[in-house]
Amino acid sequence: GAVVSQHPSWVICKSGTSVKIECRSLDFQATTMFWYRQFPKQSLMLMATSNEGSKATYEQGVEKDKFLINHASLTLSTLTVTSAHPEDSSFYICSARDRWPAGEQYFGPGTRLTVT
């Protein structure tokens, strides 16, 4: 099946710094990528939808200036958490879809962000 990778898998940063998380589709072209946030023992919450070559669409309540998303190519999307604070600590998961409307989403392994 299709593979989606994320890098890094785990990152610790100091409050006030920025962190970039990469999401790559390894063996297919993803016109659409999704970024989710998962709090401990909770479900995934969609943060934003990213289409290659265009601006991301953010869900209500997600600050687009804080969570910068760039989908520069058909195999790479990045999420940058700017001026991170401890409340941004979470598990961030990306997924990628290869075709629409019947394409399923393939999930990355997630990135655990801890802000100290």
Added chain:
Amino acid sequence: AQSVSQHNHHVILSEAASLELGCNYSYGGTVNLFWYVQYPGQHLQLLLKYFSGDPLVKGIKGFEAEFIKSKFSFNLRKPSVQWSDTAEYFCAVNGYAGNMLTFGGGTRLMVKP
């Protein structure tokens, strides 16, 4: 707007017991339905999906789910669980004309050996 509810938050079963996890969704149009599994320390994996056709869908590892349109349900079943089925299970729905996958709250299954 679409929403998904999973009724059971925690389920504990003994090996060989039968499993049924409930999933109900709210959406006014045609939907695509999914069940995902997240094993401890691993990422989400697709168990099965329903797009159209036979409402009884068979997935990997002996799981199946039945789409009942009149009840807006897509319950997950397995006749005999194994210890290795211990994981968290998520039901998800994607409105056919839409882009967004909405997840239920998840059900944490523990299978006792």
